[in-house]
Amino acid sequence: MADQSKKQDKNIELLIIGGGAAGLTAGIYGARAKLETLIIEDELVGGQIRDAYAIENYPGFSSVGGVELAERMQRQSLEAGAVIDDLDAVVSVKLSAAEKIVETNKYRYHAKALIIAAGSKRRQLPIAEEEKFRGNGIHYCELCDGRFYEGKHIAVVGGGSAAVGAVQHLSNYAAKITLIHRSEKLRADQKSQQALMENEKVEILWNSEIKEALGNERLSGVIVENRLDGTRRQIELDGIFVYIGSVARTGIYKDYLTLDAEGNLVAGEDCKTDVEGVFVAGDVRSKRIRQLTTAVSDGTIAALMAEEYIRQR
Template structure:
């Protein structure tokens, strides 16, 4: 059976803060706008226990903010295609074709806001214990460790925030970091250091895991290259992310880190294709910069579509 073809004026890939903002701006400009998302709407902010640096809210949970943005986008007129994975795409100056599990999309303008993917713990046993002791979301799985001892691996804001949040459930949280300092906000670091349930192991790498069907211990490599085991019931991993850009390598220019190259206008090397959020090459990656990218990308997409309309009106392309 042939798939239905949809031709929105603007297609946004990704329903995180950048994608939702782009959708809101595009829809409010009276453009037929659809957001395509293969997971939960909201992206990585859904994992944030509390957000305290987004203007307008002294404190709000990631889930609440994601839900607010989702509702606002729908109210603006955005159509959402959720839990639909991209199978293939072909991006050229003349056409943009995106095939998913359910539809074929042929938008006039495309905004890529696909976000980041959490890096897996690089040990041989990761696959064996994934979901059976090794986890990547404290909000999703923290409740499984009520009254138990767990480890948090990483040293950024996500790791520090997760360690604090997990003390609601665990009797002890050991945070393991390969460096000798954290990269989290000073306020969060103070909260971590003042929490009696949390122990920090500095300058240490996790190099293995031990258990039967479920995790029982982690193997650590210390700064002097010696190794030891620590007994844990579970481990939560926050060692960074990588951009979800593998499928764009053929058509778009990427930097050495896998980010899509685009300047402050969010325009890529292909006319009509824009990029927003964590997948764009840039130096600062924050919730507010993602929202900024989404705004710019939508405005530039509107200008591109208006130019196309003028070109058709006068019988020529403004991009050839």
């Protein structure tokens, strides 16, 4: 990490933290409003949509790959005039009506308005062996690691759209897929569920959880417990892909902004936080529905509200 005292100070009109769907949309609107707009992202631009094998509920596309859509959004944001600085993480913030200071590994930014679209990070499989087998049998990205399991038996953990979509992609490689879900019903849309049920490679273990991962240097199996009767069984398999939700990336803001019980930033439909000139967009905002379309909507509203705030000052 860079020496905090030697960082270069930079002034910016609109600073956006997060380069996912919400942040990129905010970048498009901010730049088109002729605001000096900078998007900072600590990972790959595109966020979680990059992990989607196929997106079939985004208007204008009957089906589009997550990576393709992310790259289209990134390109459109750049063409509008936004600047994107990826692989630079936020290390501290100081937020008030008078000043918005954001320090990253490389710079100290002074922004007139700030949009937080930091998104969330994947929840890790809650077993003792997770760290031991992470990247060596336990994975969180089917697009990245699915190809290593050609002809193998793998497990997918979860019951939402991400898990069911992962099964679809992993079916291109694996000989057998065991879907392990802690509930008795799936949360994915009905079309995706139907495709899952018709997939001959898939076996579903309902009301079940992984309690232990087995293996020496590499994963060789798991112990699965039925949540209803407590019975356990051992399953031999070669890999696990995990999709059990996400954790909001908001800890750095808790001293300045209000968080809900799940750690999301509290803001209304106008995306305004309780600090003047600070807005929040996307999955990191406290709300009931989290979809790609709602993230894009938040990005639009946050950017327009930020423009209005800057113009009024």
